[in-house]
Amino acid sequence: MKTNRIRVGIIGLNPDSHWASASHIPALKFLADDFEIVGVANTTHESAKRSSEAFQIPFAFHNADALINSPEIDLVIVTVKVPYHFELVKSALESGKHIYCEHPLGNGLEETRLLAEMAAKKDVLAVVGTQMVVAPEILYLQQLIKDGYLGKVLSTTLIGSGGNWRNETVADLYYLHDKANGASMLTIPLAHTLAGVTSVLGSFLTLNSKMTSNFTTVKVLETGEVKPKTAEDQIMVIGTLTDGIAISVHYRGGISRGTNLLWEINGTEGDIQVRGGLGHGQLVPLSIFGARGTEKELQLLKVPVEIMNNFPENPIAGNVARIYKLLADDIRNNTRNAPSFNDALQLYELLNNIELSAKNE
Template sequence: MVIKVGVVGGSGWAKVSHLPALAGLTAFEVTAVATTKRESAERVAAEHGVPLAFADAGALVAHPDVELVVVSVRAPEHTKVIRAALEAGKHVLSEWPLTVDSAEADELAEAATAAGVAHAVCLQGVHAPDVRFVADLVAGDRIGRLEAAIMVASGGPLGGATIAPELAWGAEPTGGNTVLTIMAGHFLATLERMAGPLAEVSARLPRLYDRVTVAGTGETVANRVPNQVLIHGTLHGGATASVTVHGASGPPDGFLIKLVGSGGTLTATPPRPGTYMHWTDWDISIDGERANVPDTYRTVPFHPTDGPVANIAAVYQEFAQAIGEGRSPHPDFHTAARHHRLLAAIERAAHTGTTEEIS
């Protein structure tokens, strides 16, 4: 069975990630794209060989040749499109974050279950081959009992003193596009896939700049979001967790993951500069000895050097398999809602100076 897909927001992020990923998978056929302007929708459709182009997301959702609606617009606009898709009885795959409010994320999860459709959120690090390999090593006691999980990563180009013009709207918390919601959101999902879920957190969210410069313009805009994310916590298994996501004005400068166990230490770093942990393959070692990811973990027709396309393709592969097996894709809206509660707990912990349990 081929799943017919309509992509809402086809001229932005989806153009360089979702559309190429779908083009490489035989289980899907992109039948429609929608943008806010007819001209851009038709241009994207022509570039990707898509038969239908819309300037109205509602028209795409209602079309009979769309079975799965992909939501790849700005986060504040997600809920409207998702609700329309659920009311139309269509499957939904939403970009992360699911929405901009934790309570609303819970409501969307319940609505998706009530609609009886397949629903998923694009936290693609969960399906990265290297992440799944490390998760299996930890679960298989390759490093003994996990005692500590440490992660340091760059959140650039978010969180710095300068911001790109196309990202300036993210300087307001209502935009849902911050170093906490986007960068730490993806990175924490990746870490929890390997080390297990966080049970409690304490945090700091320093805001270093009241105003940030819009690159190339000399103008400044008010900044009401954090520039850094500092988290300490414990995992359900008892191990400690320490996470730092630092803002930067330019591209990311790498990451370091250390999983310390009673029988060894696993370390992961990027093989190439300028990429994020949920986009790329990793250099993995245990006590200084390289651990190579078996080819069996690489299940999509893309290479890690293709950037985010490879792991997003893995999300779609999981979606198709879940539908074929009559189960919910992972991560689904309920997982996304729990992840929103995690980020909300981090914000409360930073505000109150207390330790917050993750519901």
């Protein structure tokens, strides 16, 4: 029997590991009334068949073009490595399909701009996966500030650990250390977190930055091979946001024995701390602590049940599911509430400004 579910095709799905199997599959299954996973395409047909069998997906396409151009697919999902985003997204847009591409949308500002301009000319929904902007903790922060919990916001500080980008790596993640691949500490953990920060406090008005490296090589743990490392492992930014809010940011590679994510917001009437286990604000549970007025110590501020809204508790699947729900509603109601390619462009313009400032420092 024919249903009105949105038929999904995923490009880049591995049953053994990686992002799509841990996030997109459980998110789509959670929203089974809205979506039907119809097809998969990987680097090889054999890999696609293995994924289709593992996840009980009807069609294993011979290649990405076959999936993109199939009449069985309404929505194309791109979850491959960043250097392959541009051509796949471009092909999907040219085919007239709705698309959800993981962030970074393009490898650099120019690719991102071209895709955003192309999407603007098409009558399709083009969504980017900046998951932190839909996290329930971020929605609650927006509400707290709107309701005057902090009074006038004065300043904010952000400290985060990238997890990778030190002097050791596993072979599968070495590509993160080659800046040419567009998957650096700047463009992944810091970018995702800045998307969340600016959705709460507004855009950057001014900034100065410095980007440095403690390590110029990285050892591949499986083989002991030492390879070049060109992606920076220390990023510092100071500046001002909307309404003159002062901001200071420091991201560092690896994991800290101390703080791995601490975002503090200070106002005339109160203070808030957001804490997490890793500097990927889109991937980890966030805890919000606050105090205002005569209160002397921070207290845990629990996200209201109505904001959690019964989505999966694990943020890896839950935040992706929230984007998919917005996407489904946008397709059916001709609205535009899911993070868009234009949002991706604005974020990459910020990243580009951080890089330009660091070069001119």
